[in-house]
Amino acid sequence: MTMVPFRQFVLKVHSRCNLACDYCYVYEMADQSWRNQPRRMSRNTMYQVVERIAEHAEAHRLPSVSLVLHGGEPLLAGTGFLAALIRHARRTVPARVNVSMQTNGTLLTQEHLEVLAGLDVKIGVSLDGDATVSDRHRRFTNGEGSHRHVERALRLLSAKQFRGTFAGLLCTIDLRSPPLATYEALLSHTPPAVDFLLPHGTWTQPPPGRGKGASGTPYADWLLAIFDRWYDRAETWVRMFGEITQAALGGTPAVEGLGLRPSTVVVVDTDGSIKQLDSLAAAHEGAADLDLHVTRDAFDAALSHPLTRLRQGGADSLAATCRRCPVMRTCGGGLFTHRYGHDGGFTHPSVYCPDLLHLITSIRRRVSGDLSRVAQ
Template sequence: MTDLTLSPWPSVGLDVDALRSSGWRPYPFNEFVIKIHSRCNLACDYCYMYEMVDQSWRDQPMVMTEEIFADTCRGIADHVSRFEIPAVSLVFHGGEPLLAGHSRFEFFARHAREQLGSRAEVRLGVQTNGVLIDEEFLRICDQWDVVVGVSIDGGRDAHDRHRKSRRGDGSYDDVARGLTQLREHRNNKLFGGLLCTIDIANDPIHTYEELLAFGPPGVDFLLPHSNWQSPPPGKIEDQAAAPYAEWLIPIFDHWYGAPELDTQIRLFDDIIRVLLGGQGRGISVGLAPIRVAIIETDGTLEQVDSLKSTYSGATRIVTIADMGMGDRLNHALWDPGIVARQIGSAALSDTCMSCSLRDICGGGDYVHRYRAGTGFRNPSVYCSDLAALIRHIKVRLEDDLDKVTTK
């Protein structure tokens, strides 16, 4: 059960009716994260699904049924048609999604293409820990055009420190084996990139080089999901310190100064894009509206699942009983938690509003702003890190732009 006393804003304090009366309208969902399996074959110690305050995974069916998935696709199709959405992304997620097995995974991919392909451009993806990647999964991904993202935290020592099997041994060798098969597949467009959760105990350049060894088209460095109630490692004693910026800046300089582009790094790309007046593609910086819906294995519609790192029930969306998925999606657009991530600077704290980096940083990842008693209307717990990183990138960018304009 959700305890609203833990999160007075936006559950309490955001006047959605006033926004509606003013003429504001939400952006429809265009990305759907489908939890096709609710369990995992690894036991990563930083996992927001299994190791933090929200333990609702215990009440979820282990695997999504074909019937629930078909109903989900019908609801998404209705949403797409109602709002004339030109393109949508479906990401198969978990837990570990490949635990669903070859046959069911192929049904999900095929059915999504068949049911949605005539309504909009459909982009399918899967985010996996890589352990179960094999030739049959790759065949399915190749046939139904499913892009594969893999989570890995660097070399063997860095990865195995946190990402262990249920037996307690490291998972690096199994992940590397799966990644090698993915990289060597005849369709190189299947490889979407790598997701690396930052551990400041690891050497940043060594970590980056270990990731590059797999030839990824993109790398996403993820700040650990922490907040003011549970600060991240390195900031518990001194929350004004910037150890995550100090870790990321050497990687940025190495990446930015390379004679040729090694890979895309979404965090850096987004900061540069926003500094130049554009919009970021992720949730870490900028004020672009977040348009993501999560569907659990039982068909429950929820907010972005990383909110499970804040308090139990934080992802909950209140819907009317017996609503079909299409109506639930349309109804959810007016949920305070969804609205709060689409109203830009109006969702920011007074501290963020007075900051010169407001429109660049955008308050950071919404999840990292949580504090019991004030909810999500706070600066990010990574505020000092984001400020230091953005200012460093801004100086590098301005120096290069000055060189171009003075030639």
């Protein structure tokens, strides 16, 4: 099996967060190893991470790489540290270095944006809808809701001088929130893109609304209510819908959690540990661990790890049920994390299997119907 080199490096620049979101896979789920991590990545570790990325880019002749500044809350690392990291990476890595950051938005200020925009950093903000929905989950440790603080940040991001920095909104689905009202609340901030995230869960610890073996499709139904609106009006780019629609037209999904393209994501924790997808914290203690470290190991060591081979294995790594499925090439078995069960590891279909099947089939039907009418 030929392995595909890593192209997206998720750097956990700070291991703590100023919010206490009740669904967070880092702090609230199976793996609690964050407690043993240094709060901020040290300068020495940062330099070593960049050297390893440069080594990987040169060895595989990569034209570009993506750095994703993550946490915790990456702004807690300070813009001085972030700027030093970015500048060092662009000086050192023999490839174009694209940089993005995922933030909860509560700490974002004009001063931060001036620095980050000057460094061409694309900023994604997490927001689950209106104040009622967001403040249900996304709260400070004292119980105060975060929505009004995020709104302030989004007003800054939407200003003309910073508009090009705004990457979009990330929304974790809450089945209790009305889908169209949630979508409209997100649209009110004129995001260039919206990502809807299925709450992380596994067969061992199913997500809300998905009991073991349940055949219902609550998440697909929620999403399809928004899809019909999106498909008719195209008010912004909704990544999940766009990727599935392109697949219906003969394309190949290009996002983690859809399709059969090999995963090219690797994570580096604040202590310099090289890890698998950080969402694997939802599976079990140590699920993302590779026993590798930037001070002694190249990223190729992570590339040859059995778990990486499984993540890059395409159809051969999927459950037999998935390989027989008519939407396999679009679904790709769903997100790797969501396949986990203690009685077979990551060999299961996604815990969201019924939802993914219904969602993809319904979108295909809508697109195919339009194509048939155009062809007449």
